[in-house]
Amino acid sequence: DGGITQSPKYLFRKEGQNVTLSCEQNLNHDAMYWYRQDPGQGLRLIYYSHIVNDFQKGDIAEGYSVSREKKESFPLTVTSAQKNPTAFYLCASSFSGGPTDTQYFGPGTRLTVL
Amino acid sequence: AQSVSQHNHHVILSEAASLELGCNYSYGGTVNLFWYVQYPGQHLQLLLKYFSGDPLVKGIKGFEAEFIKSKFSFNLRKPSVQWSDTAEYFCAVNAADSWGKLQFGAGTQVVVTP
Numbered sequence: 001d002g003g004i005t006q007s008p009k010y011l012f013r014k015e016g017q018n019v020t021l022s023c024e025q026n027l028n029h030d031a032m033y034w035y036r037q038d039p040g041q042g043l044r045l046i047y048y049s050h051i052v053n054d055f056q057k058g059d060i061a062e063g064y065s066v067s068r069e070k071k072e073s074f075p076l077t078v079t080s081a082q083k084n085p086t087a088f089y090l091c092a093s094s095f096s097g098g099p100t101d102t103q104y105f106g107p108g109t110r111l112t113v114l
Numbered sequence: 115a116q117s118v119s120q121h122n123h124h125v126i127l128s129e130a131a132s133l134e135l136g137c138n139y140s141y142g143g144t145v146n147l148f149w150y151v152q153y154p155g156q157h158l159q160l161l162l163k164y165f166s167g168d169p170l171v172k173g174i175k176g177f178e179a180e181f182i183k184s185k186f187s188f189n190l191r192k193p194s195v196q197w198s199d200t201a202e203y204f205c206a207v208n209a210a211d212s213w214g215k216l217q218f219g220a221g222t223q224v225v226v227t228p
Binding site for chain 2 (some may be wrong): 004031033035040041043044045048050060090092094097098099100101102104105106107108
């Protein structure tokens with residue numbers, strides 16, 4: 001059953017702590033993305049990667065970090081430097097990262113900072 | 115920087131009514147255009163996309179969208195909605211030279227009443 005998995009579904013974090021969100025895909029896609037979704041603001045791109053060991057900042061990368069050591073995995077770390085981390089985080093992948101590619105989305109992780 | 119504007123944040127309509135959701139973007143170059151949908155409890159998924167050819171594109175579940183280049187618009191339509199069309203709809207734009215960097219609109223929550 002191909003798709004994108006994100007874990008955990010819900011995550012709670014204390015202020016000042018880093019937390020890592022998992023994203024795995026078995027679609028054999030080269031490109032992967034992280035978005036943040038806030039009510040009334042749509043999705044905003046945090047980081048993206050078109051190939052293993054390479055990634056680029058999106059529109060709101062400050063306070064976040066990523067790695068892409070394997071094609072299947074693209075974990076996102078929300079650091080303590082992120083001013084307003086409470087949000088819904090979506091991971092996506094696409095075949096090559098080309099501009100006409102369809103992006104396929106995971107179920108999301110809802111992060112709450114206490 | 116490009117931006118995407120969706121005209122309505124919330125739409126409530128009855129079954130069998132017609133639906134039209136507006137989407138405008140600000141970018142002067144060549145663009146690729148997408149509508150994504152998020153049904154309650156489900157992953158965000160592609161409804162339809164346009165990147166060249168006939169400006170009237172048809173998607174899944176009876177949806178269609180028309181690209182009007184002179185108006186920088188990509189409005190989504192469905193002639194007769196069903197209760198199962200209740201969802202959040204997102205317009206997204208990808209400049210042709212920006213690879214997979216999608217810009218999303220804020221989304222429109224559509225509620226179809228029986």
